[in-house]
Amino acid sequence: MTSAPPIATYFQHLSEGRFMIQRSASTGEWVFYPRIIAPRTGATDLEWVEPSGLGTVYAATVKRVKPPAKNISIAIVELDEGPRLMTHVQAMRAEEVFIGMRVRAKVVDGPDEDKIVVFEADRAE
Amino acid sequence: MTRGEHLRGKTAFVGAATFGCGESPGYTAIELAAEAARLAIADAGLTPSQIDGLFICLPSDFFSGLTIAEYLGIRPAMTNNSRTGGSAFLTHAEWAMLALDAGLIDHALICYGSNQRTGAGKLVSAQMPSLFEAPYHPNNPVASYALAASRHMYEFGTTSEQLASVAVAARQWANLNPEAFRRGPLSTDDVLATRLVADPLHVGDCCLVTDGAAAVVMTRADRAKDLQKIPVALLGAASATWHFEIAQLADLTVSAAKESGQRAFAQAGLTPADIDVVNLYDAFTINTILFLEDLGFCPKGEGGPFVASGQIGPGGSLPVNTNGGGLSFCHPGMYGLFTIVESIRQLRGEGGDRQVSGAKLALAHGNGGTLSSQATCILGLPETV
Numbered sequence A: 001m002t003s004a005p006p007i008a009t010y011f012q013h014l015s016e017g018r019f020m021i022q023r024s025a026s027t028g029e030w031v032f033y034p035r036i037i038a039p040r041t042g043a044t045d046l047e048w049v050e051p052s053g054l055g056t057v058y059a060a061t062v063k064r065v066k067p068p069a070k071n072i073s074i075a076i077v078e079l080d081e082g083p084r085l086m087t088h089v090q091a092m093r094a095e096e097v098f099i100g101m102r103v104r105a106k107v108v109d110g111p112d113e114d115k116i117v118v119f120e121a122d123r124a125e
Numbered sequence B: 001m002t003r004g005e006h007l008r009g010k011t012a013f014v015g016a017a018t019f020g021c022g023e024s025p026g027y028t029a030i031e032l033a034a035e036a037a038r039l040a041i042a043d044a045g046l047t048p049s050q051i052d053g054l055f056i057c058l059p060s061d062f063f064s065g066l067t068i069a070e071y072l073g074i075r076p077a078m079t080n081n082s083r084t085g086g087s088a089f090l091t092h093a094e095w096a097m098l099a100l101d102a103g104l105i106d107h108a109l110i111c112y113g114s115n116q117r118t119g120a121g122k123l124v125s126a127q128m129p130s131l132f133e134a135p136y137h138p139n140n141p142v143a144s145y146a147l148a149a150s151r152h153m154y155e156f157g158t159t160s161e162q163l164a165s166v167a168v169a170a171r172q173w174a175n176l177n178p179e180a181f182r183r184g185p186l187s188t189d190d191v192l193a194t195r196l197v198a199d200p201l202h203v204g205d206c207c208l209v210t211d212g213a214a215a216v217v218m219t220r221a222d223r224a225k226d227l228q229k230i231p232v233a234l235l236g237a238a239s240a241t242w243h244f245e246i247a248q249l250a251d252l253t254v255s256a257a258k259e260s261g262q263r264a265f266a267q268a269g270l271t272p273a274d275i276d277v278v279n280l281y282d283a284f285t286i287n288t289i290l291f292l293e294d295l296g297f298c299p300k301g302e303g304g305p306f307v308a309s310g311q312i313g314p315g316g317s318l319p320v321n322t323n324g325g326g327l328s329f330c331h332p333g334m335y336g337l338f339t340i341v342e343s344i345r346q347l348r349g350e351g352g353d354r355q356v357s358g359a360k361l362a363l364a365h366g367n368g369g370t371l372s373s374q375a376t377c378i379l380g381l382p383e384t385v
Helices: A006-015 B029-044 B064-072 B088-101 B116-120 B142-156 B160-174 B188-192 B257-268 B285-294 B303-308 B325-329 B336-348
Strands: A021-024 A046-049 A054-063 A072-079 A084-087 A102-109 A115-121 B011-022 B053-056 B078-080 B107-114 B196-198 B211-220 B232-241 B277-280 B361-368 B373-380
Touching: A006 A046, A006 A115, A054 B142, A054 B196, A072 B142, A084 A115, B011 B029, B011 B088, B011 B336, B029 B064, B029 B107, B029 B211, B053 B064, B053 B088, B064 B078, B078 B088, B088 B107, B088 B211, B088 B232, B088 B336, B088 B361, B088 B373, B107 B336, B116 B211, B142 B196, B142 B285, B142 B303, B160 B188, B160 B285, B160 B303, B160 B325, B211 B336, B232 B257, B232 B336, B257 B285, B257 B361, B257 B373, B277 B285, B277 B336, B285 B303, B285 B361, B336 B361, B336 B373
Parallel strands: B053 B078, B053 B107, B277 B361
Antiparallel strands: A021 A046, A054 A072, A054 A102, A072 A084, A102 A115, B011 B211, B011 B232, B107 B211, B232 B373, B361 B373
16 A cells, blocks of 8 residues: 555655656556556555656547637647646647657646646747 | 357347427426336336336436336346446446346346436536546537547548438438428438538537436246247447547547447358347447447448448338437437337337338447447347347
8 A cells, every 4th residue: 555645645745846746666567547446457566756747648538628729738648657637738738739749747736725727839849 | 158148138128119209398307217127127017116127327326226216116136327428228237147147136127217408408427528638629529529520531531421311311201200390301412502501510510418217127938938029139248448538449430339349240150141120329420330340230430321321211121210310300418229129119010100120130339438439239029039
């Protein structure tokens, strides 16, 4: 069993500006979202690890909103470590986000109380 | 041995009804469901007090089994208001099949009703956003299906025109169904000219928001032959769940319909080539493409060209959603039960102008959540048992 409640721990990390996910020490599998046990294997030896932050857009849509507000990117990013998450790809027009593009994670203030993980085009590659 | 093979044809649908499809101002969801239930029970030649198995799931009443039992004045031995989203009613048929075959109940009622159009003016859903989706405020459910569509386009070259052709076929069927809410000419250009909601899905790719209710009655085959309508046998019923939120689906181009379909076909001892009519939950145009592929009616990735070929519309080789579907007939929230009702009507020959000539075998398929829960029922005329 992990030592602290996984979801609370995840958001605590985020509030400190850190994007942390879990990995099973025994199987090496990365896990997101945070869980008490690893999916499929049931492994309980999940540890908090900082992923590379790099990933690839796996699916992408544009949430169309009424002008003058800007349309919003809703995407699923696959982390290089394997897990996927829903997110925004920011710092570009939502309509220009494309599947296969390389992105890098960034922790920013969200629209609600919690910080959120978003992604931007990875210009280093 | 195939799992559930011994259940093939042991139970049958003996009553079916819809009520209040489109707009039913002033009615509550329970009133709509109860009237559909009354009509289905009467269609079977039964009375409410003979119902001893009750299956229901309403958009916002989490105790709907209790509510409708009280409302109808029945005392069911089995009450089930389990919810898996819009697929719930096909899973209800699966459970009713088991309970009937086990002799725990004799007559099962499955019913649904919603006043979401005139009551709320928008989709009413009990689905709560996950902690890991909510901070991004996706315009769900459409955003999740749009993500699946984006991946299908990326992997297989599926086009917006092909998606739109699903809505066009649905409208062509609806134009033959006097009960359909949306009727009139519709072209792919018309669909593509509607507003984008979540790329690549337009308003015209999205199901309707209507009121409506449906109900069916099931019994064992030995009892069914004594009732007043042609019994429609349940030849196979199976379900599958793979995930809840869309980001957790392993491959966005493959749904759990692949498993529910395989299991249902195995139970029924049939293949997709045997099926005369398909009624599936078309919440969005991408659903029809995904489910036709996953259920085995065309190879994975070829759903786009398949639906664009005209084969699923009136006169095509595979009639799909002959009532007009959730896209043009009605969509009162959790649509699943309507796929069973339309399958029964087609097999009974009650389809009127939209009747598929000589239909003997039908497949009904329900979807719940965001491609999350899939359930498949295969129905047949007595001669197919």
